[in-house]
Amino acid sequence: MSTYDPNVAPKVSNKPIIWSLFAAGGTVTALLTPVLVLLFALAVPLGILPAEMFSYARMESLLASPLIRLVVFGILFLSLWHTAHRMRITVHDFGLRSDGAAVFVFYGLAAIATIVLAVALI
Amino acid sequence: MSTKTSILPVVGSHHRTLEVEVLRYDPDKDDKPYYQTYQVPCEEEWVILDVINYIKDNLDRTLSYRWSCHMAVCGSCGMMVNGEPTLTCASFVRDMPAKIRVEPLENFPVARDLIVDMDSFVEKLSSVKPYIIAADERTVEDGTFTQLPAQLADYMSYTHCINCLLCYAACPQVNLNEGFVGPAALALAHRYNLDSRDKGRSVREDVVASNAGIWECSFVGACSEVCPKHVDPAAAIQQIKIAATGDYFINFLMPWKKSKNTDEASSGGGK
Amino acid sequence: MKLANGNYIRSPNRYSWWLRQGRYVRYMMRELSSLFIGVFSVMMVWGLYRLSQGETAFTAFTDMFWSKSILVLSVLMFLFAAYHSYTWFIVTPKAMPLKLGGKRIAAGVIIGAHMLLWLLCSVAVWAAFVYGGAV
Numbered sequence: 001m002s003t004y005d006p007n008v009a010p011k012v013s014n015k016p017i018i019w020s021l022f023a024a025g026g027t028v029t030a031l032l033t034p035v036l037v038l039l040f041a042l043a044v045p046l047g048i049l050p051a052e053m054f055s056y057a058r059m060e061s062l063l064a065s066p067l068i069r070l071v072v073f074g075i076l077f078l079s080l081w082h083t084a085h086r087m088r089i090t091v092h093d094f095g096l097r098s099d100g101a102a103v104f105v106f107y108g109l110a111a112i113a114t115i116v117l118a119v120a121l122i
Numbered sequence: 123m124s125t126k127t128s129i130l131p132v133v134g135s136h137h138r139t140l141e142v143e144v145l146r147y148d149p150d151k152d153d154k155p156y157y158q159t160y161q162v163p164c165e166e167e168w169v170i171l172d173v174i175n176y177i178k179d180n181l182d183r184t185l186s187y188r189w190s191c192h193m194a195v196c197g198s199c200g201m202m203v204n205g206e207p208t209l210t211c212a213s214f215v216r217d218m219p220a221k222i223r224v225e226p227l228e229n230f231p232v233a234r235d236l237i238v239d240m241d242s243f244v245e246k247l248s249s250v251k252p253y254i255i256a257a258d259e260r261t262v263e264d265g266t267f268t269q270l271p272a273q274l275a276d277y278m279s280y281t282h283c284i285n286c287l288l289c290y291a292a293c294p295q296v297n298l299n300e301g302f303v304g305p306a307a308l309a310l311a312h313r314y315n316l317d318s319r320d321k322g323r324s325v326r327e328d329v330v331a332s333n334a335g336i337w338e339c340s341f342v343g344a345c346s347e348v349c350p351k352h353v354d355p356a357a358a359i360q361q362i363k364i365a366a367t368g369d370y371f372i373n374f375l376m377p378w379k380k381s382k383n384t385d386e387a388s389s390g391g392g393k
Numbered sequence: 394m395k396l397a398n399g400n401y402i403r404s405p406n407r408y409s410w411w412l413r414q415g416r417y418v419r420y421m422m423r424e425l426s427s428l429f430i431g432v433f434s435v436m437m438v439w440g441l442y443r444l445s446q447g448e449t450a451f452t453a454f455t456d457m458f459w460s461k462s463i464l465v466l467s468v469l470m471f472l473f474a475a476y477h478s479y480t481w482f483i484v485t486p487k488a489m490p491l492k493l494g495g496k497r498i499a500a501g502v503i504i505g506a507h508m509l510l511w512l513l514c515s516v517a518v519w520a521a522f523v524y525g526g527a528v
Contacts, residue, residue: 010249010332016370019337019363029430030481033474035515037433039522040440041467045458049523054455056448062525063444072441076434083431089340090424092298095408113438120441149399205413231400239400272495294417297405341484342420357487364488 018085018107025082028075036075069121076117084110140164140215142173144185145225147232155232157223158182170210171199174224174236187236194350197284200227200291201236207288209350227291243287246303249329250311255322273318280313280358282351289345289355295338302338303329305345305355312358315365324369331366339363426477429470482507 043049052058063069084106091102140162147155160177168176171189178185189199194212201210202225203218210224230238260267289305290296296304311330315323329335339359346356394402411417443454457463485507486500 010329010334012327012331013333013337015337016367020367026481030478031511031514032518033430033433034471034478035518037467037471037474039519040437041458042471045464056451059444076437079430079434083427083434086424086427087431093294093421093424113435116442117438120445147401153395155401231396231402233400294410297410344416347416354487360488
């Protein structure tokens with residue numbers, strides 16, 4: 001991606017901006033994603049919880065509180081940007097060497113998802 | 123049995139023959155490297171370096187490789203053994219299968235046989251300013267620095283690096299990004315950043331926190347796994363990432379603080 | 394590749410280098426966990442969007458999880474998410490070597506505390522969802 005060149009004065013990177021989202025997102029997803037997958041993707045099909053718990057009316061009432069909506073936004077926002085940054089590096093590891101394209105695709109997708117998320121929750 | 127080097131252990135009872143495949147390359151004759159196989163009668167107590175020395179002394183005088191201390195201090199006998207970066211003086215024959223493959227360290231150009239060109243590493247190492255940068259000029263009259271045992275303990279483990287380059291051979295990001303400053307150099311930068319006598323963290327960050335520095339690391343952790351001295355460069359780099367992120371936002375939000383030292387957060391006290 | 398100065402560069406294969414060693418395979422699986430976390434996050438964003446569109450749209454979304462292929466994906470998402478958690482917490486002492494009263498806290502204690510926090514968060518989220526509506 002970048003090369004250390006003794007003839008060029010190096011510059012402090014602006015990676016901390018995206019890396020702090022990656023790191024915060026990594027922690028949040030490590031703490032919460034397994035249980036969220038279990039709850040929202042597996043509990044009903046596996047018969048652990050009744051489908052009525054995920055009814056439209058119940059979900060609406062759960063999300064009625066602005067605080068809950070803010071927490072949901074925070075969790076998903078960080079998860080999305082965690083993924084975007086890690087995938088940018090992973091495709092490079094897999095041999096696809098265009099960092100610019102990876103930035104465009106993954107950060108772009110995360111940005112679109114963030115906007116949809118915000119629209120859905122407002 | 124002729125033993126020309128005195129460091130070979132006395133021949134004991136655990137005799138065994140090892141089939142050793144060695145990568146050979148002579149830049150004057152060869153267009154590309156090839157493997158040459160030797161049958162080496164060895165003792166279970168030998169280390170891999172003894173095997174290589176036996177080949178050199180008894181089977182093939184043309185084999186080139188680096189070694190010196192035979193006791194895991196000089197760091198010059200690192201090689202790939204069965205694909206694993208290995209300090210050959212600290213790795214025993216008894217732990218090896220009947221057949222081994224010895225190659226020069228990966229991620230470096232091969233100069234000849236098992237010798238790699240480590241110029242790029244030396245350049246990267248010096249780029250991180252691996253020496254104490256004091257806050258003020260210090261004269262002889264000022265006397266020596268004082269340091270508490272607890273302050274020494276903060277960075278002690280990072281002083282154990284012997285520059286054997288196993289971590290560079292193990293690191294996929296060194297392979298994928300030629301310019302990556304790399305594990306050992308960044309661990310040594312961290313060693314000085316953590317030193318209570320040092321105030322050079324923000325100076326080092328020019329290189330350490332550049333795109334070619336810590337941000338090229340994706341925390342594979344292989345460097346720490348292969349390190350024969352338990353230096354743990356992977357840990358050092360993650361700690362620098364956190365500190366550099368803090369420094370970045372402090373400098374961004376409070377630009378007037380930029381000239382000041384940003385050391386106190388990590389050095390546990392200062393002087 | 395032989396260089397002008399005689400040195401020879403040996404490069405591992407650009408696409409398959411990580412298949413040579415278990416530690417690289419485990420690393421790549423850890424990195425790929427983010428893909429599954431990302432897919433799940435996008436599904437949740439989509440679910441919230443469908444929720445905002447009304448009952449019919451949201452019911453169509455929840456019905457999706459009954460499909461066999463989505464169920465397989467869900468199991469994979471769970472396994473990769475749990476692997477991410479494990480790999481994330483197991484290295485916490487490296488990134489955060491915490492000290493207490495001047496003494497370094499043992500690595501096992503830092504890891505254990507994070508694993509415990511993971512368990513507590515999971516139970517709390519589950520309980521909050523299952524019993525939250527009743528409040």
